[in-house]
Amino acid sequence: MTRNTLFGGAYAIAFFTFLFGPLVIMVITAFNSSRFPRVVPWECFTTGWFGELLGNARLMDGLLNSVIIGLGVVALAVPIGLAGALALSELPARLRAMLYTVLILPILIPGVVLGISTIVLWGQISRGLGVGALYNGFFLTIVGQITFVSAYAMLVFIARLQRFDATQTEAALDLGATPGQAFRKILLPFMAPAIGSAAFITLLASFENYNTTVFTVLSESTFTTALASKVRHGTDPSLSALAVIIITITLVGALTNEAYQRRKAAQAGGPSARSPLYANPITQALTHPGVVFAILVTVIAGLSYAGSRHDSSVCEAAVLQDKMARQEALRAAQQEKIEAQQAQENTLPKSNSAFGGAFGGLGGSTPAPEPVAPKPASPSAFGGAFGGIAPPQSDD
Amino acid sequence: MKQLKLAYSTLMAKHGMGATLFVAIAVTLWVVVFITLPQLSMLDYSFRFNLPADQIGTEADHYTLEQYRGFFFNADGSLNSLDLMILVRTLVAAVVVTLIDVIICYPIAYILAHGAKEVAARLMVIGLIIPYWINEILRAFAFRVLFGATGVINTVGMQIGLWDAPVDFIRADVALYFGLSYAYILLMIFPMYNAIEALDHTQVEAARDMGAPLWRVHWRVVLPVAKPGIVSGATMVFMLTAGALAAPQILGGPSSLWFTQLIYQWFNESSNWPRGSAYAVMLLLTCISFVLLTMRVFKVSVGEIGK
Numbered sequence: 001m002t003r004n005t006l007f008g009g010a011y012a013i014a015f016f017t018f019l020f021g022p023l024v025i026m027v028i029t030a031f032n033s034s035r036f037p038r039v040v041p042w043e044c045f046t047t048g049w050f051g052e053l054l055g056n057a058r059l060m061d062g063l064l065n066s067v068i069i070g071l072g073v074v075a076l077a078v079p080i081g082l083a084g085a086l087a088l089s090e091l092p093a094r095l096r097a098m099l100y101t102v103l104i105l106p107i108l109i110p111g112v113v114l115g116i117s118t119i120v121l122w123g124q125i126s127r128g129l130g131v132g133a134l135y136n137g138f139f140l141t142i143v144g145q146i147t148f149v150s151a152y153a154m155l156v157f158i159a160r161l162q163r164f165d166a167t168q169t170e171a172a173l174d175l176g177a178t179p180g181q182a183f184r185k186i187l188l189p190f191m192a193p194a195i196g197s198a199a200f201i202t203l204l205a206s207f208e209n210y211n212t213t214v215f216t217v218l219s220e221s222t223f224t225t226a227l228a229s230k231v232r233h234g235t236d237p238s239l240s241a242l243a244v245i246i247i248t249i250t251l252v253g254a255l256t257n258e259a260y261q262r263r264k265a266a267q268a269g270g271p272s273a274r275s276p277l278y279a280n281p282i283t284q285a286l287t288h289p290g291v292v293f294a295i296l297v298t299v300i301a302g303l304s305y306a307g308s309r310h311d312s313s314v315c316e317a318a319v320l321q322d323k324m325a326r327q328e329a330l331r332a333a334q335q336e337k338i339e340a341q342q343a344q345e346n347t348l349p350k351s352n353s354a355f356g357g358a359f360g361g362l363g364g365s366t367p368a369p370e371p372v373a374p375k376p377a378s379p380s381a382f383g384g385a386f387g388g389i390a391p392p393q394s395d396d
Numbered sequence: 397m398k399q400l401k402l403a404y405s406t407l408m409a410k411h412g413m414g415a416t417l418f419v420a421i422a423v424t425l426w427v428v429v430f431i432t433l434p435q436l437s438m439l440d441y442s443f444r445f446n447l448p449a450d451q452i453g454t455e456a457d458h459y460t461l462e463q464y465r466g467f468f469f470n471a472d473g474s475l476n477s478l479d480l481m482i483l484v485r486t487l488v489a490a491v492v493v494t495l496i497d498v499i500i501c502y503p504i505a506y507i508l509a510h511g512a513k514e515v516a517a518r519l520m521v522i523g524l525i526i527p528y529w530i531n532e533i534l535r536a537f538a539f540r541v542l543f544g545a546t547g548v549i550n551t552v553g554m555q556i557g558l559w560d561a562p563v564d565f566i567r568a569d570v571a572l573y574f575g576l577s578y579a580y581i582l583l584m585i586f587p588m589y590n591a592i593e594a595l596d597h598t599q600v601e602a603a604r605d606m607g608a609p610l611w612r613v614h615w616r617v618v619l620p621v622a623k624p625g626i627v628s629g630a631t632m633v634f635m636l637t638a639g640a641l642a643a644p645q646i647l648g649g650p651s652s653l654w655f656t657q658l659i660y661q662w663f664n665e666s667s668n669w670p671r672g673s674a675y676a677v678m679l680l681l682t683c684i685s686f687v688l689l690t691m692r693v694f695k696v697s698v699g700e701i702g703k
Contacts (some may be wrong), residue, residue, distance in 0.1 A: 015504050018583070022535070022542050023538060083426075092403065094399070103427070113679065147426075150430075183414075210641065232646060234536065243534045247526075256679075258518075
C-alpha cells in the first residue's frame with residue numbers, strides 16, 4: 001500500500017508540475033527585460049512591462065467593452081438559467097430528459113458555430129425589419145453568449161435545487177401563503193447563494209469567451225479578442241505581466257476563500273476547530289478572512305509601489321552596452337579578416353582572385369572590399385547584421 | 397402537450413402566476429430564439445449563393461447545393477482533398493487530445509476521490525481550478541513561451557546537449573497538442589471525479605483483500621463506475637477541442653490548419669458567409685454524429701453530460 005501511495009504522490013506532483021510549470025515560467029518572463037518573453041538569458045529585472053500593458057489603448061478599450069457585455073450577459077443569463085432549472089424540476093421524466101438535452105447542447109456546440117449562427121440570424125432579422133441598430137457588436141455578443149452561458153448558470157441552479165426541501169414550500173402554502181409569496185419568501189432566498197455563484201461564473205465565462213465573440217463582436221473588440229490579436233501578431237512580455245496580474249487576483253481570492261472555509265469549519269466544530277490557531281485571540285483575529293484579505297492587499301500594494309519605483313534603465317543600458325561591445329568585437333574581427341583577404345588579393349595576380357572575374361569590368365584596379373565574402377564566416381546573427389555596415393568604413 | 401399542461405399546473409400551484417409566466421417565457425425564449433432559430437438560419441444560409449446585398453431577395457437568390465459542392469469538390473470536379481483532410485485531421489487530433497486527457501486525468505480523479513486526505517484534497521481542487529482562471533489566450537501564450545525557438549525547452553535542451561539546433565516545436569504541432577490537452581483538463585477531471593466518488597471505497601479494499609492486482613481492481617471495479625463520468629468528460633473535451641479556435645491560431649504550425657480556422661477564413665477573409673455557414677454545418681454534423689456514435693458504443697446517454 002505504501003508503494004502505491006508513493007506512486008500516487010509522485011504522479012500527483014508530476015501532474016501539478018505540468019499544470020503550473022507553464023504559468024510559473026510565464027510569470028518569470030514578465031520581469032525579464034528581454035524583448036521576447038524568455039527566462040534565459042536573463043537580462044535585467046524590470047517592472048516596465050506592467051507599464052507597457054496599462055498603456056496599451058486597445059486592450060484597455062476592450063476591457064471596458066468586456067465589462068459592458070459581461071454585465072449584460074449576467075443580467076440575462078442568470079434569470080434564464082434559473083428558469084431552465086425550475087422548468088426541469090417540474091417536468092415529467094421523459095420531457096425533462098428531452099429539454100435537458102436541448103438546453104445542454106449549446107455547451108457542446110463549437111463556439112464558432114454559435115457565433116456564426118447568431119450573426120447570420122440577426123443579420124437577416126435586421127435586414128428584414130430594416131433596423132440597423134440590432135446589428136451591432138455589443139448586442140450580438142450578448143445574445144450569442146447568452147445561448148451557452150445560461151446553461152452554465154442552469155447547472156449551478158440544478159445542483160442547488162436538488163438540495164431544496166420541497167416540504168418547506170408545502171408548509172408555507174398550508175399556512176396560508178400564496179404560491180407567489182412562497183416563491184419569493186422561501187425558494188428565492190434558498191437560491192440566493194446559487195444566484196451569486198451563477199452570476200460570478202457567467203461573468204467569467206462571458207469575459208473569457210473567444211470563439212463565439214470573435215464572430216459576434218464584428219468591428220468592435222473585447223478584452224479577449226484584443227488579447228488574441230496581440231498574441232497572434234507577435235508576443236512581448238507585457239502579456240506575461242497581464243498573467244501576473246490575473247494570477248495574483250486569483251490567488252488572493254483563493255486564499256481569502258480558504259480562510260473563510262476554515263473559519264466556517266472551525267465554527268461548525270470540524271477538525272480545524274482543534275487547531276491552536278483558533279484558541280489564541282491574536283491568531284484568531286489574524287485568520288479572519290477579512291484580515292487575511294486586507295493583509296494580502298497591503299502586501300501587494302506595497303510590492304507594486306516598490307516595483308513602480310524600480311528603475312531598470314541602468315541595467316538595461318549596461319546590457320545594451322555589453323551587446324554593443326560584443327558587436328564591436330565581432331566587427332573588429334571581421335575587419336581584420338577583410339584586411340587579410342585584401343592583402344592576399346593584392347599579392348596574388350588578379351585573375352586568381354575569386355572576385356576578379358566578376359568585378360574586373362568595374363575597374364578592378366581599386367582594391368574594392370568585398371562585403372559579401374566575410375559574411376557567412378561571421379559566427380553570430382549580429383555579425384551578419386553588422387557585416388553590411390563594416391565594409392564601407394574599410395575604404396579609408 | 398398534456399405533460400406540458402401538467403407541468404404548467406404544478407408550477408402554478410407551487411410558485412404562482414408570476415413565477416410560472418417567467419419560467420415559461422424565459423425557457424421559450426432560450427429554446428426558440430437563442431438555440432433553435434440561429435441554427436436554422438445558419439442552415440438556411442448555407443444553401444444560398446454568396447450574393448451582393450442588392451441582389452438578395454431577387455430571383456438570383458434561390459436555394460442551391462453549391463456551397464456543399466464547394467466543400468466536397470474542387471472547381472474542376474476532383475475531390476477537394478485539402479479541406480476534407482483538414483476536417484479529418486482536426487477530428488483525429490481531437491480524439492488524440494481527448495485520449496491523452498483521459499489517461500492523465502484518471503489517476504488524479506481517483507486520488508482526489510479516494511486517496512487524498514481532506515486538506516490535500518482541498519488543496520488539489522484549488523490547484524486544479526487556479527490554472528483554469530487564467531484566460532484561454534494567455535494559457536496558449538504560456539505554451540508559446542515554453543516551446544518557442546528561444547523558449548525555455550529549447551534553451552535547456554540545447555544547454556544540456558540533447559540537441560544542437562533549436563527544434564521547431566510549433567511547426568511540429570507539439571506545442572498545439574500540449575496546449576489543447578492542458579486547456580480542458582478541468583472539464584475531464586470533474587465529471588470523472590463525481591463518478592468515481594460515488595464508488596464505495598470498501599469495494600476497492602475488498603477486491604484488494606481478495607488478491608486482485610491493482611490494474612484488475614481498476615479495470616473491474618473502478619472503471620465501470622467511472623464510465624459515465626469518463627464519457628461525459630471525453631465528450632466535452634472532444635467537442636471543445638474540435639471547435640477550438642484560439643489555441644490553433646496561436647500555437648498551430650503555419651502549414652497545418654484547424655477546421656475552425658478554415659471557417660474563420662471564409663467569414664473574415666473571403667467574406668463568403670454562405671460557404672462559411674456550410675463549413676460550420678459540416679463541422680457540427682460530423683462532431684455530433686461522432687459523439688452520438690461513441691455514446692452508443694459505450695451505452696451512455698446525453699443526459700449524463702454536465703453532471
